[in-house]
Amino acid sequence: MAFHPDKCTVLSVTTKRKPIKHNYTLHNHTLEPVSSSKYLGITLQSNLKWDNHIHDITAKANKTLGFLKRNLKTANQNIKDQAYRALVRPKLEYASSVWDPHTKESASKLEMIQRRGARVFCGTWNVNGQHPPISVAKWLQRDDVPPDVRLIRLVGIMLIVYVKDPIVGSVHFVDADYVPTGIMGIMGNKGGVGVRLSINNTSILFINSHLAAHQDEFERRNQDYRDIAAKMKFRQFVPPLTIDEHDMVFWIGDLNYRISGLEIDVVKSMIEHEKFTDLQSYDQLHQQLGRSPDVFPGYMEGKVLFRPTYKYNPGTDEWDSSEKNRIPAWCDRILFKGPGINLLQYREHSELLISDHKPVSASFEVQVKVVDEEKSKRVYEDIMKKLDRLENDYLPQVKLDKTEFTFTDVRFIEPMEHTLTVSNTGQVPVEFEFIEKLDEKSYCKPWMTLSPFKSVIAPGDKCEVQLEVYVDKSSVAHLNSGMDQIDDILVLHLAGGKDFFISFLNILVNGNFIASSFGCSVEALVQMHGPIREIPVAQLVEIEQPGSLLKRDMTQGGRLYAVPKEVWRLVDHIWQYGQKESSLFQQPGLHKEILAIRDCLDTGVPDRIPGSVHSVAEALLLFLESLPDPVIPCSVYHRCLDCSNNFMLCKQVLSQIPECHKNVFVYVCAFLRELLTHAEENNLEVKFLASIFGEVLLRPSKQPSPPSAMGSEHSSARAMAKEEEMKRAAFIYHFLTNDFYE
């Protein structure tokens, strides 16, 4: 097959911004490069968009639609419908599978919006303050086809918009505004009034204005226009709508522009000879319209092929014969702006005589955008659905390898660990964080640590979170007493992008804790006759109840230890094996040995406490530190500090604390004094012991840690802490250098 070079063009499709241009030749004929070309009835574009095609077919379809409207005016609905389906729709739908509109705009252009013709009639008449004693029908009912919208102006500045009954339902958002430009810029004898409305989806604005008078004042008239254009706002809308934001504007009224540059006789003679076109070139408005950027920019006017409408002797068709002898002028005008406005008639009505002006009227056919409600709703719902899908697809999503973790046989100061793997299975980065539950201060119990507790995971990636349970001296007491359990729900919170894209995942933590004498109260310990492991849990819970000691006193009095046997065993061990050892309470013990010591105390076997004497010394300190209420109870802590410089007062405080606490205190101090008698061998110093045991025996009640302050506040808090430390040591010092019973 041979190609005709004239019928071939080159269309290159590329994403390059600067495509390389080749010259293609066919039969020695260089082919013309084009950016769009028609092939099999479809317009292809080099950017692979279809807007040219859509533009072409909508234009074509509109043409046919216009043809049908003109020729099937009187046909019934059914025939119109058939014609539409046969002649218009195929144009729109031809090969639609190829160019299937994929952009929202294209689709909605085709689907939702159809245009409908509407007729607008505008009339303007400066009646010079006269009431019409005559029928105005000749002015207002001139067309065979009655208009849908009609607009008139009368006395002063008055604007009435009439809407034909059948389309009242399509009219919405009616609003009005006015701009006075008369005397002082506030009087209403000059100025403009506007009425706006929407017919279906087209916004239409009518403005009637009376601009400044007098032959030479056209600059004032221009200024009046600019004032009205700038100031007219329809405040029903947010933000207020301006004139230029309307699809169509009809600007009518006594605009007062005159004919200048010709003698009055010349003007009148030209009018007699109906040389309106020639005469119009002397019209002040005509000279500026479309030329001056700030006088009615964008507005158009029909050809003025009628006699000037000003100034007549009222009641006649004769030109003004007063002294002023005014030059005739086209004062009364009808301007319009916007697409889809087709002027049908523009004329004056000389048969109405009462005023020095003649009425002017124009009728238009305008194209009103009509949204097909059903299609529009469908398109809207489709879009919303797509948005929902996108939104849901892009929600953060994770998978957890496990959602339940069991920690079996958790023991004091023995860490236990599990790993949670959080995988990002969604399409967006996920930010996760463990969050507090309602009314809780922390996202997990004090015996638990999560690391990391927050992080960001990229799509497809994962993050391992270590869940560690570690019961230390601060959390052991509640677990011993049954007030707390190895049991928690962790809430993992996901955030991605915006904050409201959130979900929660619950992770269950459970397990059991093996009670230890570490972390039992002195009151409970002195009631325990066997090792703690041999005591039933229920009994443990019972003896940990406040006041349990008093109850026991009454029923089974006399069966209490003076000091907890665990304290006695630890002290006795050090006394036996370590009183001459140097660096006591200074050299750290071994963790493993401390665990063995814990088990020995809790189970009662073996008889001899295992481990080095340093481990035992550390265990003693830990034991005393783990007491829920310290040896010197929290309740008297501050009094102890206050009287730390007076031994007698310190002794008085001691006489007020519970017997068992006092016994432990006296016993420990006696032991320390004993150790100090061997200071030559073990090198212990009284100040060192006072300081160490000050920390262990005296503790304030747990307060919420003071907010971390900056600068001077911080340093003053540090100074206070230092002072408290000194006082604690001073308090103990008395008892290490004096016998309590002296």
Added chain:
Amino acid sequence: MAGRQGAQRPNGATQGKICQFKLVLLGESAVGKSSLVLRFVKGQFHEYQESTIGAAFLTQTVCLDDTTVKFEIWDTAGQERYHSLAPMYYRGAQAAIVVFDITNQDTFARAKGWVKELQRQASPNIVIALAGNKADLAQKRMVEYEEAQAYAEENSLLFIETSAKTAMNVNEIFLAIAKKLPKNEGGGPTQSRQSGVKLNNEQTQQSEGGCCK
């Protein structure tokens, strides 16, 4: 299209405004909360739906005549051990669907418990719907329609029997909630001083049109 369009400019498309609401699903485990959401949002149904272990979040939009209601749906874990967490999820919710299984009387009792809790603890204006799910298993019914209906009426709840499996009434329940939710009109043109004067209306007096100021 006409009417309350909020502060919308008149030139553009004239769909109504979008109201966003938080909706939470509550109910005993395995009554079909997640299945209802999945059916509503994605049109799917899984015979073996995994148990929800937290609160899953999805969005879905419902178009009414004059407004668009966008639901932020929180599907919660039904297991009793997570009960203490529920206030985190229903706090601030404007709507709740309390779901029970019509083949299981216990789940209906539990649903009543949820309704009571919501009435006590949730926002006072919360719109509550009661959904009797698994309506496709009517032959195993243990909760009579009339019983649930009477309970719902007493407590001014919406009540619909649904089936996530057959999709019966799933969209309907969300739609009913969307309709019942208050959509406050914030500003904007209220239908504009009903446009003008009807000239051929006999009672119409002399029209006042004075703009001459």
